[in-house]
Amino acid sequence: MAAAVTTPAGIHALLDVQQQAFNREGAVSAETRKARIQQVIDLLVDHCDALADAMGADFGEGTSGGRPRAFSIMNDVLGSLGSLKHARDHLEEWMKADPRKPFVPYDQLGGQAEVLHQPKGSVGIIGTWNAPLFTLFSPLACALAAGNRAILKPSEVVPQTAALVAELVSAHLDPEIVGVAVGDAEIGAAFASSPFNHLVFTGSTAVGRKIMRAAAENLVPVTLELGGKSPVIMGRSADLDDACRRLAIAKGTNGGQICISPDILYVLADKLESVITSLKEHFCQFYPTVDDNPDLVAAVNDSHLQRVESYLTDARERGVRIESSHPEASGTTRKRPLRLVINPPADSLVMQEEIFGSALVVKPYEELDQAIEDIHGRGRPLALYYFGWDADEEEKVLSNTLSGGVTVNDLMMHAAMHEAPFGGVGASGMGHYHGYEGFLEFSHARTVFRAPQYDPRGEWGMLPPHHDQFEAMMRAQVTKD
Template sequence: MTCTQITPEQLPQVLQAQKAAFVAHGPVTAQQRRERLQRVIELLVRYQQPLVDAMDADFGGRPQGFSLMNDVIGSLASLKYARDHLEHWMQDEPREVFSPYDQLGAKAWVMHQPKGSVGIIGTWNAPLFTLLSPLACVLAAGNRAILKPSEVVPRTAAVVAQAFAELFDPLEVAVVNGDAELAQVFTSQPFDHLVFTGSTAVARSVMRNAALNLVPLTLELGGKSPVIISRTADLAKAAFSIAAAKANNGGQICINPDVVYVPQGLLDDFLGALRTAYGELFSRIEDNPDVVAVINARHLQRVEGYVQDARDRGARIESYPQPLAVDEQQRRRPLQVVVNPPRDSQILHEEIFGPALVVLPYAQLDEALADIHSRERPLALYYFGQNEEEQRYVLQHTHSGGVTINDVMMHAALHDAPFGGIGASGMGHYHGREGFLEFSHMRTVFKAPAHDPRREWGLLPPYGEHFLPTMQSMVTAD
């Protein structure tokens, strides 16, 4: 059975064969886990050029250096961190035994057991990282996996399938490629865990399908990640950080800033600083090989539609470094900044996921927080400012998957901290030890002492006259 030509009808056979191999193999040693991770690392080193060529072709323009940095090197970092730390993560954790069994020699511990076969559905905006970063935690935990790359990047998906077919037995890691029909079949399988990266709308379908088999889920979604700029912020630094984030992958990142809240008196100063910062990154957009194109015509029309809707409703639109006519063949776009659009504008309610940004002025901080709370909880939140008390207030009065202070998107690069959402922006985590735990069954073990005192203490039938008074005496509030 090959992993490059699996049809939707064959997928259940692959999964069942992988599950059977998992059971037959028995415990997975630290050495075996490291060896599997090392093979994925070597796969990326060996296939780096075909992979970046494929991503460039799929996007219709994506700098090879950026693809190396974002997808190849980013994945390598996750894989190497897991490889180098998994043996410590695997250790049993001793737990406290209740009295009086602790005095009688009882023992208790938690062991971290692999779950089995994990399905991973990647997405197109980071087509390697959204497969291989969770795979690092999956393999570190001793599992096997079946990967489904996004059909939106078919060339990249084909190279991924070819690479894993060369270096892995599909009973360890398999790759299946296909369209939405396969995705429906994939998410309906009885995996031992399922990872999905994508939109909240599609995640609801994934959850419905997974519920048929009670499959536990890790969902990495998105939302409208806000930026709060305080009156104490370094405005030039904030503008540069936001410009660099919007330039990153053409704004097509799940934790990319969507809405920026700026104090009313600083609005024009911020827009000027943002224009300057973005112009320093891209002096021009047309035919600029450093600009990542919008992935396809459908997503281009979606983003442009949000901007046009706001324009039709009277919003002020600025384009950095300068306006540019839409070209569905080139799809490289300037950063379109929508200033204070009407509240019913689509761009205030839909995740942008592209080269556009909303800027909203505020008079009081609580106005910005109330607006943030009017939407679903986002995957990320950003705060720029030097006031420690205000910073603590923002952290305590908001919810998001993660936070970066005085920069954007940096928290997601932490290896020793969980990455994940909350509410509509996702559930579960990967990265680091928390990722290892996500894909492990934490199995509690109690080892009884040689002597069982319950009968001599009158705690077993037939109950004596002192049993009830003894139990009643133990119901206390201290």
């Protein structure tokens, strides 16, 4: 097998090889697609421990490590396997032609129409550091199910994971089917500007704009999975203690470094203090200590840690109240307690930027419309969360907000739905993967019309030379019925 490519020229050469192979072979059978997906499944299963070790090393520091092996296995290996197995087991059904009703009167004369879902060619997939396997292999599942080939670009922020992915994919998969490109931002830019048949990027909104701009030069369709400040609304009917427990779980997951991690909590003003207390208590129950806690995930590197800390410093300098779950945490590692930033001003950094770390903004509200209006003041988020058991209030939240996805009375669960699409809207991205919608994302919907043997247009006076009444015939059909 060929080694991973490491230069812009190598990317272009590998892409050319894949596209030529695609043109030679054309659309491949369900059996071939299943076999290709199974090869990826086998790779992840056979090398699960080594991949978990690599992710731990990239996040790691000190004796307690930076990311628990079990979490890496759950989030990245099992998450990827779920997507791959679901696609493998359902692609035959997804591949079936979709019959459509032909237009009148050709339907009465034996005309037929259908939509075929055909592969596009070669898909470029740019992964991210916070879920370094999942953001590569979950979209790959849909791309392979649709009959495509792919080139993966792991994040350079997690170099040991990227190197191992490159080694394993190069050793076990045919580069004409699945290849790998590794390198820094220069390689990433070359990757994004290459003439793929589809491009997938997971990451920040700012970089997403650059990816889309580069792809536009070659008219490459894009799937962008971005982020934003995902809000949580605690309604009047919410079970506050249970909601705080679930929030503590969510904010502790991957150290808050998840694209759908909650960023802003809206809570009724008269419940503010009890929610602050409950949130801190529950976080402490899950994570009794910080610096030496093997269950707590560290910031991936010093740069990302300092970015989050700068938001908190800015808030403190503005006189904003900040509550910490563990005031005694030493800060000698990259692990941090949960910091609650209470009602910061709109122009503060923590309100302007996605946190992507162990902090949460808490904003009090008097009426639900205030929270909804505040949400509308920012770009549309990748996720929105509502806690409450009032059906009318829930409907108001769902009808008057827009986000990539929603979880009600919990957090982040919607993204794990293999049979439902995962994607953003507006500033949080475009397009989907997962399930049937992911299969459609990486397919070209090709309409096929089969004409009947008999063509009646001449008898109807529809063909030249047109008779005197032709215009009147056409005008008679211009109706409002």
